[in-house]
Amino acid sequence: MANIAVARIKREFREVVKSEEAAKCNIRVELIDDNFTELRGEIAGPPETPYEGGKFLLEIKIPETYPFNPPKVKFMTKIWHPNISSVTGAICLDILKDQWAAAMTLRTVLLSLQALLSAAEPDDPQDAVVAKQYKENRHLWEKTARHWAQEYAEAPKSKKDDEFYDKVSQLAEMGFDRHKALTALSAHEWNMERATQDLIS
Amino acid sequence: MSEADADMASQGSDPDDEGLSDSSYQDYSDEDINDYYNYGPDDMEQDDRGQIFDPEAFEYFLFNKEEACQFLDERVAELTQTIQFSPQVSHTIGKVLLQAHQWVLTEVMERFREDSVQLMVDCRILPPPSRAKQVEPPPKQCPVCLQAQEEKDLLSLACNHKFCTDCWQRYFQVQVEDGVATGVECMWSDCRLITTEDFALSILKNSPVTLRRYQQFAFNDYIKGHYQLRWCPGPDCDVIYMAPQPLGRKVQCKKCKTCCCFRCLKDYHVPADCPTIESWLRKCADDSETANYISAHTKDCPKCNICIEKNGGCNHMQCFQCRYDFCWMCLGDWKTHGSEYYECSRYKENPNIANESAQAQAREALKKYLFYFERWENHQKSLKLEEQTFQRIQHRIKEKVMNNMGTWIDWQYLLDAANLLHKCRYTLEYTYPYAYYQEGGPRKKLFEYQQAQLEAEIENLSWKIERAEQTDRGDLENQMDITEKRRLTLLRDFSES
Ligand SMILES: [Zn+2]
Ligand SMILES: [Zn+2]
Ligand SMILES: [Zn+2]
Ligand SMILES: [Zn+2]
Ligand SMILES: [Zn+2]
Ligand SMILES: [Zn+2]
Numbered sequence: 243m244a245n246i247a248v249a250r251i252k253r254e255f256r257e258v259v260k261s262e263e264a265a266k267c268n269i270r271v272e273l274i275d276d277n278f279t280e281l282r283g284e285i286a287g288p289p290e291t292p293y294e295g296g297k298f299l300l301e302i303k304i305p306e307t308y309p310f311n312p313p314k315v316k317f318m319t320k321i322w323h324p325n326i327s328s329v330t331g332a333i334c335l336d337i338l339k340d341q342w343a344a345a346m347t348l349r350t351v352l353l354s355l356q357a358l359l360s361a362a363e364p365d366d367p368q369d370a371v372v373a374k375q376y377k378e379n380r381h382l383w384e385k386t387a388r389h390w391a392q393e394y395a396e397a398p399k400s401k402k403d404d405e406f407y408d409k410v411s412q413l414a415e416m417g418f419d420r421h422k423a424l425t426a427l428s429a430h431e432w433n434m435e436r437a438t439q440d441l442i443s
Numbered sequence: 444m445s446e447a448d449a450d451m452a453s454q455g456s457d458p459d460d461e462g463l464s465d466s467s468y469q470d471y472s473d474e475d476i477n478d479y480y481n482y483g484p485d486d487m488e489q490d491d492r493g494q495i496f497d498p499e500a501f502e503y504f505l506f507n508k509e510e511a512c513q514f515l516d517e518r519v520a521e522l523t524q525t526i527q528f529s530p531q532v533s534h535t536i537g538k539v540l541l542q543a544h545q546w547v548l549t550e551v552m553e554r555f556r557e558d559s560v561q562l563m564v565d566c567r568i569l570p571p572p573s574r575a576k577q578v579e580p581p582p583k584q585c586p587v588c589l590q591a592q593e594e595k596d597l598l599s600l601a602c603n604h605k606f607c608t609d610c611w612q613r614y615f616q617v618q619v620e621d622g623v624a625t626g627v628e629c630m631w632s633d634c635r636l637i638t639t640e641d642f643a644l645s646i647l648k649n650s651p652v653t654l655r656r657y658q659q660f661a662f663n664d665y666i667k668g669h670y671q672l673r674w675c676p677g678p679d680c681d682v683i684y685m686a687p688q689p690l691g692r693k694v695q696c697k698k699c700k701t702c703c704c705f706r707c708l709k710d711y712h713v714p715a716d717c718p719t720i721e722s723w724l725r726k727c728a729d730d731s732e733t734a735n736y737i738s739a740h741t742k743d744c745p746k747c748n749i750c751i752e753k754n755g756g757c758n759h760m761q762c763f764q765c766r767y768d769f770c771w772m773c774l775g776d777w778k779t780h781g782s783e784y785y786e787c788s789r790y791k792e793n794p795n796i797a798n799e800s801a802q803a804q805a806r807e808a809l810k811k812y813l814f815y816f817e818r819w820e821n822h823q824k825s826l827k828l829e830e831q832t833f834q835r836i837q838h839r840i841k842e843k844v845m846n847n848m849g850t851w852i853d854w855q856y857l858l859d860a861a862n863l864l865h866k867c868r869y870t871l872e873y874t875y876p877y878a879y880y881q882e883g884g885p886r887k888k889l890f891e892y893q894q895a896q897l898e899a900e901i902e903n904l905s906w907k908i909e910r911a912e913q914t915d916r917g918d919l920e921n922q923m924d925i926t927e928k929r930r931l932t933l934l935r936d937f938s939e940s
Contacts, residue, residue, distance in 0.1 A: 246588055246609075246610075246613060249588065249589075249590075250587075250588060250589060253589040254589070257589075307617045307620075309587060310613060310614050310617035310618070311617060337632075343628075343629075343630055343631060343632040343633070343634070344587045344606075344610070344614055344630035345586040345587055345604070345606075345630050345631045345632050346632045350632065
């Protein structure tokens with residue numbers, strides 16, 4: 243069983259490396275070990291989304307029964323998205339679960355994840371807090387997602403984003419962990435008082 | 444072997460139940476109720492053969508695997524022989540069509556006559572017409588292993604998505620490993636066609652172990668998918684029930700003795716129907732903490748306040764100190780629990796509740812639930828306690844027989860009485876979830892009336908059985924008749940047909 247998984251990954255690896263998308267720096271795959279059981283993926287944040295300009299790293303684990311079972315994929319780069327856990331990076335996407343088909347490849351997976359960044363499905367959420375914000379206050383969600391991309395995915399910053407930085411810095415100066423402060427602020431509509439309350443309790 | 448030859452398990456309740464005396468119907472004196480009440484002592488429903496209609500009668504059979512297999516094959520044969528139009532339907536495709544329709548033959552045939560192609564598309568045997576037209580160039584490699592393959596070594600379903608035999612084989616192995624059999628799909632992304640049994644057979648012909656497991660899982664899928672078949676829920680039991688009319692009625696396995704509702708396989712639950720009992724059990728599980736405090740084995744005598752422990756099933760209590768007769772459930776005077784005025788089982792809703800605050804409404808809803816839950820749970824406990832009574836009676840009879848005080852046959856009526864009590868209280872327990880979900884109106888009034896009558900007679904019976912040796916045999920047997928008649932009347936009027 244393992245033989246076909248390795249043979250498949252080797253071939254797929256070349257397919258991605260040679261692909262058009264790789265040439266445009268949109269997707270990439272790298273090997274982590276020599277057994278081809280663990281890979282590192284990378285996707286570019288799609289244009290006209292809060293993730294634009296960011297680079298998102300993915301942990302890809304290949305099960306022994308691949309390609310008859312899907313690869314196990316999660317985000318290593320922290321991200322604010324309704325279908326991706328802001329805590330663990332776990333992804334809610336049908337093709338990584340019951341809609342997987344053996345004829346799909348890593349390229350299909352990476353392109354599908356990129357499509358997920360462009361079009362969230364808040365009715366099938368992985369992160370309930372993010373999904374709620376997405377549905378109730380889309381503008382604030384966009385700004386928050388943008389901020390996370392800048393903080394963690396090297397997305398370019400602009401002057402008008404300073405407000406959120408100031409708030410995070412203020413909490414960090416009070417001695418709170420920077421990431422915890424950012425998470426608390428994001429979950430409480432950037433309200434300093436409620437975020438502080440959350441951090442203390 | 445045809446189904447008629449199969450083991451006929453039951454045709455309703457015991458024949459002994461039928462010799463009911465007419466006298467037990469006399470006390471329907473409440474005028475208000477008599478208006479709704481249609482059955483007098485002389486017009487109990489009778490069928491063509493003049494037999495008394497038994498509300499619990501239920502025809503079912505017990506199959507072993509071979510018999511069930513044959514039963515399924517006969518249904519498929521019936522389908523393929525009846526459909527004489529083109530396209531001809533093979534046995535293996537017939538199975539897919541039936542499985543997709545819970546094996547309701549008439550439905551498949553009707554849909555086939557309407558539009559056979561659409562039926563095949565819906566059952567995922569043919570691709571949607573829009574896709575079927577796309578002719579793709581023959582692939583030079585298998586899209587799964589990405590290895591070059593000769594055209595002749597590639598296999599596909601009707602969708603023409605071709606994969607090599609090795610990949611199909613590995614794919615089936617992984618799917619069977621996960622317990623999937625009848626639902627194994629094409630390996631192409633977003634193609635939903637499913638493989639037939641023949642296809643699996645041709646792929647797995649050289650892997651006998653996987654093939655055998657595939658066939659076991661497929662068989663299991665068919666049993667679970669068939670509207671007339673159920674696996675016996677008993678532990679490790681391989682008996683299959685078959686009921687021509689799949690109703691929420693009692694079935695019992697001869698092999699493992701499990702007794703359950705045919706349709707939902709939970710504990711038998713008339714007069715409540717399957718959805719009712721499902722909601723009720725879910726509610727009880729969700730609210731178990733709220734209801735926990737009720738579980739008390741001791742209460743204080745309402746008159747002299749001495750602590751009384753309940754160690755029998757009967758809810759008619761008598762204080763051992765002051766001799767006061769009271770009701771365990773409501774702690775009211777037992778005198779108000781005569782069969783004419785029995786009110787203890789009826790919940791009195793606040794008629795103005797709609798105008799009250801949301802908080803008051805929530806409180807009322809909780810009160811209502813606890814009222815029914817308390818009674819449901821109390822009868823459950825009584826059933827357990829009465830099992831002990833049964834053991835005690837058995838023991839006493841043994842003693843009497845040993846001391847030459849009659850034979851087992853002489854005392855058998857006591858065991859019959861205890862058995863009947865169990866049956867009646869069991870039904871009574873399930874009247875509470877029924878009443879909880881029943882909407883108000885004349886039907887509910889009638890139901891509550893009959894429930895109260897049944898409960899009063901059951902407590903009388905229980906009281907007499909607990910004092911069996913002081914009770915006259917004729918008196919006890921009369922009480923048995925009355926109680927069972929109440930039970931059957933309630934079921935006749937209120938269980939789904
Ligand atoms: Zn292949
Ligand atoms: Zn296909
Ligand atoms: Zn059984
Ligand atoms: Zn049921
Ligand atoms: Zn007392
Ligand atoms: Zn009472």
